[in-house]
Structure formats: structure tokens, C-alpha cells
Amino acid sequence: MNPPFDKLITGVDTKWLIENKRLAPYEYYAPTLVDTTGLRTVAGDYVASDLERLMNERAIYGNVIESYKRFAPGERAICYCVSVEHARATAGAFSEAGIPAEFLSAATPPKQRREIMEGFRNGAFQVLCNVGIISEGVSIDEVSCCILLRPTESIALGIQQMMRCMRYLPGKTAKIIDCVGNYTRIGLPDDDREWSLSEPVRKRRELSSEGNFYLRCCPECYMTFATAPVCPFCGSAYPLHPREIQAKQEIELRKITAEEAARVAQIKKAARVEQGRAASFEELVKLGKQRGYKNPAFWAAKVMRGRRS
Ligand SMILES: [Zn+2]
Numbered sequence: 001m002n003p004p005f006d007k008l009i010t011g012v013d014t015k016w017l018i019e020n021k022r023l024a025p026y027e028y029y030a031p032t033l034v035d036t037t038g039l040r041t042v043a044g045d046y047v048a049s050d051l052e053r054l055m056n057e058r059a060i061y062g063n064v065i066e067s068y069k070r071f072a073p074g075e076r077a078i079c080y081c082v083s084v085e086h087a088r089a090t091a092g093a094f095s096e097a098g099i100p101a102e103f104l105s106a107a108t109p110p111k112q113r114r115e116i117m118e119g120f121r122n123g124a125f126q127v128l129c130n131v132g133i134i135s136e137g138v139s140i141d142e143v144s145c146c147i148l149l150r151p152t153e154s155i156a157l158g159i160q161q162m163m164r165c166m167r168y169l170p171g172k173t174a175k176i177i178d179c180v181g182n183y184t185r186i187g188l189p190d191d192d193r194e195w196s197l198s199e200p201v202r203k204r205r206e207l208s209s210e211g212n213f214y215l216r217c218c219p220e221c222y223m224t225f226a227t228a229p230v231c232p233f234c235g236s237a238y239p240l241h242p243r244e245i246q247a248k249q250e251i252e253l254r255k256i257t258a259e260e261a262a263r264v265a266q267i268k269k270a271a272r273v274e275q276g277r278a279a280s281f282e283e284l285v286k287l288g289k290q291r292g293y294k295n296p297a298f299w300a301a302k303v304m305r306g307r308r309s
Pocket of ligand 1: 218219220221222223231232233234235236
């Protein structure tokens with residue numbers, strides 16, 4: 001079946017939009033609070049019931065609020081949750097901590113939804129928790145923070161959510177607080193990506209050919225950046241991740257094996273050249289003796305037969 005469109009017009013990329021003040025620059029913090037390794041996937045994203053269990057079972061609300069206070073205190077934030085119950089509980093936790101918050105879901109009646117959006121626009125409350133309904137179509141310039149609480153493997157969904165706080169305002173720096181490690185699966189908003197009509201957007205490779213993560217999260221300040229020897233923001237050095245250590249060992253092993261194979265090939269080639277120089281039967285016998293063969297004459301005869309055939 002042909003794709004519904006046969007031309008893909010790639011727009012200008014996110015880096016360009018930031019450099020040219022169409023989008024706000026951003027800081028990306030990744031105080032990862034949950035372990036997503038056990039989650040099952042279906043149709044390219046996580047199973048909803050797994051997400052709900054993960055986000056509701058762990059007592060992570062306190063850490064989410066601490067992260068907001070640390071990285072974007074007082075800023076207007078959209079919180080992306082995994083379920084209605086999760087959105088309700090998260091909004092409740094913020095309100096209890098003295099940070100006015102509301103929540104929205106697909107089940108919120110239209111009139112109430114309009115009122116909540118109006119209140120958010122006017123700054124009546126700081127944090128709006130929701131389940132997937134503010135991924136597109138909501139344009140509030142003053143929103144300067146996104147809190148990611150929904151683990152996703154979907155690049156389209158993940159990037160839409162991250163970028164919801166990047167509408168341009170002079171002097172604004174967006175703060176993306178990724179509590180679920182989405183950057184490890186889909187990268188940062190302005191990574192270079194290849195878009196295609198016929199294939200899904202290729203998932204990023206996690207490790208470079210040197211065995212380093214492409215992106216790193218500083219354990220001191222949680223800033224997330226392209227791999228560098230020390231954190232470019234706070235200057236702290238960080239230890240290699242066990243996965244990186246393992247990858248580096250495997251690469252080293254492959255390198256050693258390749259070097260060994262090249263060395264053996266070199267020796268064999270030198271031996272062939274040496275043998276080629278021995279023109280007569282007598283010279284071959286002499287070479288066979290030098291090489292310590294048990295029966296140099298037998299070997300020399302075999303080589304001579306091979307040359308004649
Ligand atoms: Zn740092």
C-alpha cells in the first residue's frame with residue numbers, strides 16, 4: 001500500500017527556530033524518579049495499565065514537587081500524567097504543598113474545561129495536570145515549564161509534550177523537567193532527526209561508537225546535555241554508567257580481536273612471500289628446515305606439485 005502522501009516537506013528544524021527566536025531556548029532537567037525497564041509495550045508505546053501502576057504505586061509526588069521548586073519555582077507548568085487518577089492525585093499533591101494546581105482530562109465537561117484553561121491563561125493557578133489533551137492545540141505563551149510524568153517511546157508524542165512550553169517570549173527560557181527518562185528513548189527537542197513518510201521515525205541509538213551515551217544527565221544538577229567530560233553547567237565530573245563501561249569493554253574486545261586477526265593475516269602473507277622467493281626444490285627444503293618442519297623434503301615436494309598444477 002502506498003503512503004497517503006508521496007512528498008514530505010521537511011520544515012526548518014528546532015535548532016533554527018530557537019536561534020531565530022521563533023521558539024524559546026530551553027533547559028532540560030532529568031531527575032529520573034521511576035524505573036521504566038519492566039514496562040510492556042504495544043504498538044510502539046507503553047501499556048497504559050503498566051504506566052498507571054508504576055506512577056501510582058511509587059510515592060514520587062513529593063519528589064516531583066521538589067523538582068518543580070528547584071528548577072522552575074513559581075513558573076506556569078503543564079504536567080503530563082498517565083491517567084485521570086494520576087492527574088487528579090498530582091494536582092492534589094501540588095495544591096497541598098501550597099502550589100495552586102488544577103487537572104483536566106477528556107472527561108472534563110466543556111464548560112469546566114474552558115474555565116480551567118481561562119484560569120491557567122490568567123495565572124489564577126500555576127500547575128495544570130492533564131492526560132494527553134494538551135499535547136497539541138493549546139497555545140499559552142506564559143507556560144514556561146513542562147513536567148514529564150508519562151513515560152513514552154513515541155517520538156511524536158514525547159516531542160510535542162516537551163515543546164509545549166517553548167513558545168517564544170522575549171527573555172523566556174523553557175524548563176523541561178523529565179521525571180521518567182523520556183530523553184533516553186527519544187532524545188532532546190532539538191536533536192537532528194530524519195523524518196520519513198514510509199517508515200516510522202527511527203529510534204535513536206543510545207550509545208555512540210565509542211560506547212558513550214549520546215546524552216547525559218548530570219548527577220549533581222540534573223541538567224541533560226550532549227556527552228562531555230564534565231557537566232557544562234555545574235562543572236562536576238561524573239562516573240561512567242555501568243552500561244557504558246560494558247559497552248566500552250565490548251568495543252575494546254572487538255578491537256583486540258580485529259588487531260589479532262590483522263596480525264595473523266600479516267604473518268601468513270609474509271610466509272607466502274618468503275615461500276614464493278624460494279624458486280627451486282633445494283631452496284624450499286632449506287626454508288622448510290629453517291621453519292623447523294619435521295619433513296622439509298616432503299613439504300617442498302608438495303609445494304612444487306602445487307606450483308605445477
Ligand atoms: Zn551539573
